[in-house]
Amino acid sequence: MRASLIQIAVDPDEPVNSRRRRAASLVREQRERHGADLVVLPELWPTGAFAYTSFVDEAEPLEGPTYEVMAEAAAGAGVWLHAGSIVERDPEGPLYNTSLVFSPDGELVRAYRKIHRFGFDTGEAVLMGAGEELVTVRAADLTFGLGTCYDLRFPELFRGLVDAGAQAFLVPAGWPARRRDHWTLLTRARAVENQAYVLACGTAGTHAGMEQAGHSIVVDPWGEVLAEAGPAEEVLTVELDPARVAKTREQFPALKDRRLR
Numbered sequence: 603m604r605a606s607l608i609q610i611a612v613d614p615d616e617p618v619n620s621r622r623r624r625a626a627s628l629v630r631e632q633r634e635r636h637g638a639d640l641v642v643l644p645e646l647w648p649t650g651a652f653a654y655t656s657f658v659d660e661a662e663p664l665e666g667p668t669y670e671v672m673a674e675a676a677a678g679a680g681v682w683l684h685a686g687s688i689v690e691r692d693p694e695g696p697l698y699n700t701s702l703v704f705s706p707d708g709e710l711v712r713a714y715r716k717i718h719r720f721g722f723d724t725g726e727a728v729l730m731g732a733g734e735e736l737v738t739v740r741a742a743d744l745t746f747g748l749g750t751c752y753d754l755r756f757p758e759l760f761r762g763l764v765d766a767g768a769q770a771f772l773v774p775a776g777w778p779a780r781r782r783d784h785w786t787l788l789t790r791a792r793a794v795e796n797q798a799y800v801l802a803c804g805t806a807g808t809h810a811g812m813e814q815a816g817h818s819i820v821v822d823p824w825g826e827v828l829a830e831a832g833p834a835e836e837v838l839t840v841e842l843d844p845a846r847v848a849k850t851r852e853q854f855p856a857l858k859d860r861r862l863r
């Protein structure tokens with residue numbers, strides 16, 4: 603399976619609709635030029651993960667404008683698409699930071715509401731509700747577990763996803779440049795301890811005064827970095843192989859030695 607991570611720049615001068623169209627065209631390009639089977643976008647790329655003041659105005663229903671553009675992009679390109687996350691307005695509840703995964707025929711197969719909200723007593727933590735459901739998705743020949751950004755700091759979530767069958771994790775993020783060392787450590791740690799691929803796709807640019815780390819990264823089940831972006835807008839393309847997960851788990855069977863469940 604070939605996967606492309608689109609580290610799109612979130613520039614406050616670019617209107618949200620223009621970024622949506624640009625993202626859709628980048629999705630199609632990954633299929634046409636690089637033969638991608640799976641394309642991944644980052645966290646809250648329509649608004650920017652730290653643009654808290656715009657969350658209420660830019661919130662959209664699950665099947666809102668980002669959903670429509672991304673469903674069409676997935677179907678048009680014929681790819682699995684993790685369309686990053688949106689500020690979801692639940693008509694009967696609060697806002698959520700919700701990731702959308704589409705099949706190659708443009709159907710929404712799973713949505714994941716970020717479980718761990720970032721911001722302590724500001725931002726997401728007060729503006730949004732917390733997701734409660736662990737989500738996995740079978741796409742082509744791999745089972746992916748979903749997490750979002752700050753979730754990376756909570757290893758029990760990823761272990762729960764492994765228990766649910768995950769061989770790889772898809773982690774859209776809006777990670778700030780000032781904590782880039784944590785990003786690299788955490789993505790590699792989640793890969794090593796779970797003997798699973800980690801595909802972590804961040805944003806580039808600066809919004810709400812927060813410089814983004816970029817540095818999207820793909821780590822293999824042994825903890826080796828297969829690809830890493832720089833700080834600017836960039837696309838990474840990597841090959842994923844379920845046999846690599848199986849081989850790592852067989853040859854170094856640490857997951858079998860667990861004693862606390």
Ligand SMILES: NC(=O)CC(=O)C(=O)O
Pocket residue numbers: 651720750751752753755776777778781784
């Ligand atoms: N923005 C996030 O969700 C997480 C983050 O910034 C962190 O350091 O953790």
